[in-house]
Each structure stands twice: as structure tokens, then as C-alpha cells.
Amino acid sequence: MLQRVLESGWGFVLSGVVALGLACADLSADAWRAVIVPGLLLTPAMLYHKRLRHFVLLPSGIALIGGIVLVIISVKMV
Numbered sequence: 001m002l003q004r005v006l007e008s009g010w011g012f013v014l015s016g017v018v019a020l021g022l023a024c025a026d027l028s029a030d031a032w033r034a035v036i037v038p039g040l041l042l043t044p045a046m047l048y049h050k051r052l053r054h055f056v057l058l059p060s061g062i063a064l065i066g067g068i069v070l071v072i073i074s075v076k077m078v
Contacts, residue, residue, distance in 0.1 A: 011057025011058050015057065015058050015062045016061060019066055019069065022066070032066050032073065033070065036067055039059040039062045039066065042059035043063065
């Protein structure tokens with residue numbers, strides 16, 4: 001039963017770990033934009049693919065967390 005509850009959460013957790021690793025790499029704002037754009041483009045493409053539909057949270061989670069980090073970087077610069 002616990003596996004069913006956590007079934008969709010692993011995609012967001014895994015993408016969060018990837019984004020955390022990228023955040024530790026101290027990327028510039030342009031590099032973060034380069035991370036976000038493929039994530040946004042891959043999400044609808046994966047929705048229409050039969051096998052990849054189950055992994056749609058990976059690119060969308062990275063794009064979401066990348067956007068949050070980009071906002072934080074922008075606020076620090078001001």
C-alpha cells in the first residue's frame with residue numbers, strides 16, 4: 001500500500017535530487033534557462049509517448065525546480 005502512495009512521488013524526488021546537484025554546481029542564470037527549456041519541451045512530448053508517459057514528472061520536475069532556483073538567483077542579484 002505504501003508503494004502505491006509513493007508511486008508518483010519518486011519522479012519528483014529524483015528530479016529534485018538532479019536539480020539539487022545542478023544547484024551545487026553554481027550555474028549561471030543562462031545555464032539554468034538552458035536546463036529549463038528542454039524540460040518544458042520534453043514534458044508534452046513525453047505525455048504523448050506510450051512508454052515515456054510514466055516518467056513525465058522527471059523533466060517537468062527539473063523544469064519546476066530550475067525555475068524556482070532561477071527566481072532565487074534573480075532575487076539575489078537585485
